[in-house]
Amino acid sequence: MKYFEKKLSVFLTTLIFMVSIFVPMNIFAAEEKKANNDVIIESIDYGYDKTFKIGYECPVTIKVKNNGKDFNGDIKILIPTKTIGFMSSNSYGGYDAYTKSISMESGSEKIITMDIKLDNYVDNLVKVYKDNKVVAEKNFKALGGSFSGTPYIGVLSEDNVNMAYTKNIAIGDSAQSVVVNFTEKDFPQIYNGLTSFNTIIISNFDTSKLSENQYDALKKWVEKGGNLIIGTGENYKKTLSIFKDDFIKGSVDGTSVIKSTKLDENGTEVNIANLTVDNSETVLEESGKGILLKSKKQGGTILITTFDLTNSAVVNSNKISDFITENIKVYGTDNILNENDNNNLFWNVESVLSTFSETNKISVKMLFSIFTIYIIFIFPSAYFILKRKDKKEKMWYAVPVLAVIFSIVIIGYIKVCGVNDKYVTSLNIINLTKDSETLESYIQFNNLSKGNNKIESNYDLQKITMDQSNNYDQGKAVPNKIKSTINLDDNSFTLNDVNVIDSNKIKGNMIRTSSGDMSLELFLKDKDIMGKVKNNTDYKIEDAFVVVKDGGVIKLDTIEPKSEKEFSLITSSIVGNLKNGPWEVVDNFFKINQGPFNKLSKKEQISESQKAEIYRMVLQNYYEKNKENYILGGLINNFNLEPIKINNKEAKQYGKNMLVTNLNTKINVESNIEINIPKEFISYSVNPLEGNFNYDSYSNSIYDNSEVEVLYELGNSFIYNSLDINFEGVNAEYKIYNKQTKTYYDIGKGNAKESINKDEINNYLNEDGQIKIIIKTAEQGSATIPQISGKGVTK
Template sequence: MKRQLQMIGFFALVFMFLSFGLTCIVHADEQDIRLNIQVDAGLNGKVKQQQGYPVTLTITNEKADFSGDLVVTLPVGNKVIPIDIASGTTKTITFSVPAMREGAFSRGPNQKVQRFHLYEGNWEDGEEVTIDTSLDLSPAYMAREKLVIGVLSDRPDSLNYIKLASFQGNSPEVIHLQASDLPEDATGLDVLDMLVINDYSVAKLPDNIQAALKDWVGEGGTLVTGSEPGLQQQFGELADLLPLTVKGKEIVQKMQGFSKLYQKPLQADSIELFTGEIDEKARVLYKEDSLPLVAEKAFGQGDVTQVAFDLGLPVLADWKGSQSLWETIGSDAGNRNSQMMPLNLRMNDQLTNMSRTFPTLANFKVSTLSYLFIAYLLLILPVLYIVLKKADKREWAWVVIPAIAVISSVGLYAVGAKDRSGHVKTNTVSVISVDEQGIGSGDGSVSMLSKGAGAYTLTMDSELDPVAANNRYNPQQTVTDLPFVEAKGKHTAINYRNVEFWSPRSAAIDYPVKKYGHFQSGLTRADDNISGQITNNFKHDLHDVYLISGNNYQKVGDLAAGKSKEISFSVKDKSFYQRPIEGVAQRLFDQLGSMTQHSDQALQADLLSMAIRNNMQRNVNTPVLIGFTDEALYPVTVNGDETVQNNLHLFTQPVTIQLPGNEKSTFSSEMNLPNISVLDGQIFHNGTMQNQLFFDAESGTYLLRYELPASLKERSAQLKEMDIHITNNRNGTTYSLYNVESDTYEALDGNQASFDQRVHENYVTDNAVVVRVNASRNGSIKVPTVRVKGVINP
């Protein structure tokens, strides 16, 4: 018994020792943590699939002063954040994460990647110190189909009714924002599809945040604001984006101007309706007699919509027309989200693949290689045999044949590698879209080709916000396998390690919103002819300049910087009124180039096709001028040295073609990309936003609104004939055309319907033709093509 008690006592002591030891180890680990870091990702902790989002780090230093680098591992590389923090202080650092999908770091079930590493000194040769290994970027991902609306207001509760609106059959995700939530760059705002500002002083925000908001709009964001006295002053750096300058007000009891949205007027005992001057670049969407109610102004690739009253009016929450009003305002708000396309169609991925195309031996045509092989066989077999036989030196064949093979191989190798010798080569491709004032932005990619194995540093202007591209996360990779991206003053360096011999490395770039230059045009259309002068006011010489519209194009030719060219061409039986569609790239360059051929035409066709597919000019329904330049837009260095740059940049700009002032003339136009709204059901994917002639939806009822080009509306055009063509009408889907006079929908049977009697009076409502689609089951729905003919100034 005594022995048993001794054994029990012994194991009890061992257990206490181990327990104490484990406790001490945990305590020691906590003591070893160099800095305490709290991570907040997203806007109010929420992000959207494949969209950038902001991250806020709250860093507390309870030990000695610290100076070093924090490295955050992302799927495309490591972001280096310098940290200098004094002892006993807390510091806040914000940065933005580029677009990535949920679960991008997954190694498998219950396996995590350590995303944060801290180095005392610097990441290259400093010592890694201990931080909490559980730190992570773990925001809540919102449903991809939801429209995300940010709200900035000192009375946020007054805008809660927006949550009841419907966008393409889905309720929106509304995020109330504080000044502290706003990121310092436009990438962090990519979470939002729309930003509503009402009763809020933007001017009180820091200058860099105001600049980020402006850049976000310029890159395709939709900003909506109400009106109040002193709005221009309250909007600070964004004041020049407002379509209406408030100068006075009127008190009304009801508004009839929204009757097209809802039959009953918006009314109350007293509504302040603010009046003023409409910007010459703005357009009025709704008005009360002569007073604007809603105006819109484009800026870059985005737009600003201003409502002439307080958006927080209590009567708006009760008025049943509010939902239709918000649906109209937000109809284009999700178009900027090109990342929602399949991965292989994403613009950055395509640009990266194009920039990684360097001249190689593979560029020889098959026919050329065939001729070389035939010549080689002729030389080796009959020619060599005859020569050696005549000289009676046939035994020399054992030496001559291998020598010819070696010389041929070395020659082919030298020709194929000639562009890989000398300085490091870089390729840059991009698409930049500007408005008629020359303000724009764009996307691009830079790739370098290594001369030998080793480490390479690709450096460029920080304005381009470069991120490592085409690096897919491999679960076997360590933090040092991925490139390191760090800001160095006005430049950003991407450090690639362990680069293989003759291997490309790429960076995606984001051209900032600014003035790039523009085409100055004075084109007019008279009868069946377009003529006028086009001037290149860009800083770069342009080649392959074209005017494109719908599926039609007209060559302008080469145009040096500052030079002008007169053009004149017939447009009989051609439209040239609306924005281009993707098919024009194929027609213009003969065929969409295969990337295995790498011809100049193939690259140009791919750039143009990609630009159209990604809505290069989504705000306007007008023809577009395009031009290419081979000149460098920004300098690029590799390992501190200048590079031999190959460049191909596409500039696009909408252009206004003036119609006859008082002369009567005819016109024709084709419309195939309608605005789609939901009466009943839900849209899963709206392909028309990417120039695709279909949308995927559940069973329900949908309205397709085909807007006539704005230039026709300005000249009081009258439709005389209309054809509606329906392709691949699947079973269970029916189409009908809205008749304005009878207020009914007329069934469209078959694949073709033609109208030539009172077309304008019967079928045009608010400058648009409306087609209703009834789908009895889920699936893809083709959108009809509407062709019209008519008279200008009838």
């Protein structure tokens, strides 16, 4: 019996040794707590009057009192985090800790605010540390969280009573809007603090009271996809006081009074500012005066009303809430900031960051050879040798010893291949403007050791998480360990307790000086509109593409630095259309599962599939917010990655760098030449009429008992010889406005085609170069917004 126990002991000891080689052990030391009643956490407030949007940052405000001696320490908010990654469960994996330094004099009180993501019904912890010891601790449970699709409206005004009607603004499909009234004291200082908000309204407020950080946060929020509404009118001077840079630039020629029926069906007199705003368009007029101006800023929109939104005549009008609601829907961006839709993005990012062929350094053939030698030769040889010497019982020792030797050989081979090195894979999306480039990076850390791994970079870092939900076991306790620490003082990020199955990913944002810009010139060649892209940067753009306004994607191959590239806008040059989603476009672009792709090596196929995944992800998200522009994109290999340090040592990086930007467009066409005018050349807006407004902006279609007026901007640059309009729909009917008779007349139903010759055009084209068409769908009907093409002579 003792002999068996001895053999078992040797076997288990060897087994533990083998496991320890592959799985480093790390036990979290229990935090030392100091008996101390001197430091007290008096209160913890969260959200906006106890309301917050799940999956988005909201303020957590902690009031601390120090009844003891002066001290310097830290304050941490510990948020339970779900385990994410391959083979992960929906239970908690530990805590994410947000930490900030705190310095307190004896007898003082201090209020600390941090922007944190919270979830419903979860116990969060707040701890105060002095000399690395916990001197105060308090938990709080967040209640009142709204689901991630709830529209949030932020209001900056000195007259919140007259802005109370904003609670009736309905910009969401299935939830009442949440309105948050800000002051200059509590308006967020960083962009992350604004991500909950779909719309921010500023009216009758002295914007010069905002700090530079608050202004920068507001601008970044707009560029990322937010809707900013600014009321001016008699208070235009103070409302526009902070906008002294290129963000909003223009002039005001005093004020005047008009009678508005768009705000009140009976008409009401309103004082308006006579505004001119650079790079904007007037989308609504009354009495010959602009009352609503629109300006695009990358992914977002600025809507400026020339009247004050707190004006008593406006507040008492019977259509003001509907006015704002409808114009956000028509002229604003999609009302959710896509970057926080992590449930949709996560698996795209996971796939991209895990398929870098450059990091696959282990030879499968070599590993197979080592296994074959062990299984076929070494293990049987040991058995037969011991059997021949009549010492078969020694196999108890030989098996684990050989396994250890074999493990050491495998580990040695892996280390020689460099697989255990710490390295970073990243997807970097670069958006260019004239003066700056915005860098958005999805970053994965590989082969990290257990323990603390401190990440430092110039990025504004944020952990990538799945959207919070009730998809976890609330009955389970949270493990007493910190998975990651986000230091809000120095922008560092620490990963702790790293496991192979964990998803060690963060997102980085930064804005840096632009290396140049991209522009587009439209010109004429053999009666067809051509495009010429001018690359004014030092970037070499590979697998380049242009997305035209219709959603068609044109492949341009490579664009060299400081060069020009011509392309045709004719339909035959388009590889697909994004209205139908990015999948077919990208498959045609890279010829996935076609002959040329199947002839590539395995490594090349991995690389091409990875690029295809990037293009699907970027095209889908970017096109949705930038459909009114020509878009250029492509991969750049000569991009300087931002350095990332892991434990004070710069990490090796493997990056895929995607350039995507709106093109500044110039039309350069000679006069008195007949040309074919493609449908992509004529812009339009969709305006709701009475009834429902069921509009899918991605596919440009309406459905289910909706009625809209489509306003086409043909402009006055051409003398039109003919126009063609194609209608596609089911249970849908169409009408066109005749300016001579001042009535709409029926065009047809379902699928129809309308051709207008030169003699008839003036019946429909008004003095502003516009054509109006009404589309109406039945209960189960749908219709694509028609587009106009034609021929004309340049003026």
